[in-house]
Amino acid sequence: MSIRERLSGNEAIATAMRQINPDVVAAFPITPSTEIPQYFSSYVANGKVDSVFVPVESEHSAMSATIGASAAGARAMTATSSCGLAYMWEMLYVAASDRLPLALALVNRALSGPININCDHSDAMGARDAGWIQLFSENNQEAYDNMVMAFRISEHPDVRLPIMVCQDGFIISHGVENIELLEDDVVKNFVGEYRPEHYLLNASEPLAIGPYANPPYVMEAKRANLQALENSKKVMLDVAADFERISGRKYSFFESYRMEDADYAMVIMGSAAGTGKDAVDALRSMGIRAGLIKVRMFRPFPASQIAEALKNVKVVACMDRTESFNTVTGPLGADVRCALYDAGIHPKFVNYVYGLGGRDVTVASLTSVYEDMMKIAADGTVGQTYRYLSLKG
């Protein structure tokens, strides 16, 4: 029987970590993820877990210690936000290129500058090309569920890659909502024991991990990393199917919300998807064929599946909670456009930047995006393809 609770996103992640009982957690505090290592260190102090907690002096060291622990053969994890993730940047690539399973709970916060502690996805997008798996969560429940599933995906022999479980800073991390937790032993059995085939502490097999790769090796190593990401798509689906059996909750690459006969589709990630669903419901009650796709797996990107889901819509509005400064699109917009182009599907397409640095995202503001889509369909032309939502002036 599942346990009904009321938890914030940070409490939900810390609870998942307690139930996973990893060998090593190395972390440094940064708003809004600070509570995760704070709660976890109390579990360590109170003997609720067997984990070694390493209170490192920086995020660069947090990721380095997590990498070192994973290389040694431990199940290791960390948590961070914003500039903390940026400070890990060098080591993020090393974790992926060394093909080390490990997990990072990312609480999405704007990267400086201007300096700001509130939610947007600029931190996660900076790690977009690092070779990691990235899962996004809509609420505390999804953050918890994604973290429970994380190691099964990360440690799979066909994958062996670091995984990032993202939740929106403050909106999810500090917002207390109802949640259904799994029992401790159910999580323990689901996650299982980690038995790596090769690891540094195996005295009978000397290893060198992270060797210098000169030009004849780097492209081959990257291609192998790419294949592991490709493999992670099937592994993620298999793990989600197993998870559904223990939880009753269904997960996939993305969630299609009222998309069956949709003319107007929003593609969005994170907590704002829930707000978008409210907008869809209100529009549907007025007879407007609105739908929404909430992307869960952003890396690797499920391009063909998203194109298939969008093949019958008239207008797509892709929502980016970050600015990538190429002046034409955000990163999600680029990926969705790329998916549609390769599939030969060409709906009208508009890309919004929204919610930067904690700017409010409301049912009204997302409804205005659907109204823009209806206008685009009526006019037969998109006009400005790259827009800011809720911008003054």
Place this chain on the structure above:
Amino acid sequence: MKTDIRKQDIDVTWQDLNPGAVVTGGATAPEFNTGEWRVNVPVLDMDKCKQCLMCVPVCPDSSIPVKNQKREDFDLMHCKGCGICAKVCPFGAITVKEGDE
């Protein structure tokens, strides 16, 4: 995972490269070809060489094998062509030529 380092040589395919380019086993450096970095190659003139062995300890890559107190020809599997040996040779027995062979 390939345990024979020679099977991870520069012709290895992406499918056969060890995950994370991990090197298994210890003391694998002698069997691993790093000489492909080389852009210049040292050439030894045995007629001029007096076997003083001044070149041996200065080689940063231990690429001058010595047997029975006499140096042999260069180990080009590991020589990077830096030319330090040619600089220290008192007899001009080593010249550095362009090219990797």
